[in-house]
Amino acid sequence: MIELQNVTKLYGKVIGVNDFTLTLGPGAYGLLGPNGSGKSTLLNLITGQLRPTLGTVRVMGESPRNNAQLFRRLGYCPGSEGLYASVSAFEWVQYLQQLQGMTRAAAAAAARTSLELVGMTSAMDRPISTYSRGMRQRTKLAQAIAHNPDFLILDEPFSGLDPVGRHELTSVLLDWIGLGKSLLFASHVLHEIESITQSFLLICGGRLLASGTAEDVHRMMVGLPNDVALRCSDPHRLAALMLQEHVVDSARVVGETVTVSTRQPARLYDQMPAWVKASGIEVWEMHSADESLQALFNSLMKMHRGEQ
């Protein structure tokens, strides 16, 4: 479905994508990488918006640059907003379907169906300027799926969605995959991709660092430091307690918050309730940033450079 051969994209002296070689068959894939890792550049290359400086890009066996035939089979939901504020979602999706080659009537029917699929029926005749971020995100998805493409490419589709919106979008995408359609889904959040597909591509610094299943990613993350932040009534005593138990490698206290770094997150989560109960410390908030993923990328980058 996608074939990239030694693809490099340079923006002047800045490398967007660096010697990227990849072959993907039909299926659903998650493109995981931190912000600025080259995900959007890669998607722009795959959708023919950009031309590789070096190497070749083939999508469904064809070059995506100015390829009208390919664009009939491709659906793309970019990361940027880019909606017309004064028109309604229905008018906008209908317009884009007309550009897809449909008649006005067929485009209207396709727009109505896709907007219904993403739960926008009740608001589709209102101007886009009145929409919430989640509604705009759904509208973006509707324009990408309205012409029933074989291959759907999504760039950060969960961005700005509330938990209900995320759940609904997840259902839509799972149904989409269930129809046997292909999907490439870029995100910087592991669990977003994990909720949709088990096939991962890890990208950082414009390079493909690793690929595999969700289990492979989790296996790689074992042993990497995991940051956990706790807001509590006595952060110094809680930090001392955790260090005493040798569960955390380091602890940092700022105000009411103690941030610890641990290589044993499972043990920490397991024992935390007992310590809290015994010590009488009140924990108001506990937050695990997805720092482990960043640590994984850092580690993979070092391996890639031969530093590990």
Added chain:
Amino acid sequence: MIGNVGAVFLFEWKRSLTLPRMAWWLVLAGFPVFIVGLIRFGVDSAHPNAETDRAPRELWIGFLFALIPMLISMLGTMLWVTPAISAELERRSWVYLTVRPNGGVAVLLGKYMAAVTWVIPPALIGLLAGIILCRVSNGWQIWWALATMVCLSTPAYAAIYLFLGTVMPRRGMVLAVGYSLLFELVIGFVPALINKLTVHHHLQALLLLWCEMDIPPEFMQGAVALMGNTPEWEHLAFLLMYPPVLLTAAVAVLRASEFSSSAESDV
């Protein structure tokens, strides 16, 4: 492809039916009327008892020519067509359009058509009102000649500005203003071969040929030196060739270019 261009054309027209755009439409139609009206008022006030018009017919025709087939056509198309791509890039909507079959080309041509059809009507209405205010003899003949020039100059200027906006979307407006001032207003008056590349030159020549103006011999010699003895059909051919040539060039530039807003490329 034709359907795609038609879709963009209709969508752009529909989007133009907003109060600010309608106000701008009225400004385009009203501006020459306002200027000509001021001159008419000035002339009539200075000579309240004159039995004949104290301003020569050629002066009125010259004003109408400068204001309508030149200024209104240039300004109207420049403001609409030059940012055809840059407006989409700034709004970050360009990518949604270009992942459609021939989407970029359809946007370019659809916006071009919308601009041309949007600018011509106010120009013609302004011209009609201007002619009535001028009270020139053979008014309908002058209207017809200048209206034909509007229908020739608007597509030609739109094609030029669309091309400039495609070649350099981020600096398109600067380029368009620079082109208008340097080429159309300066080089258009230079008696050299290069002035044949300007729309202004051909319009001026047609003005002399079509409007039967009573020009003193010493001025006519200068005009002939500037215009040459090029036949009418050649001027028409030049003006008619601008749109197909420049639109083809713009499409070629578009297909070869990479337009991606920085926000879409997080590198």
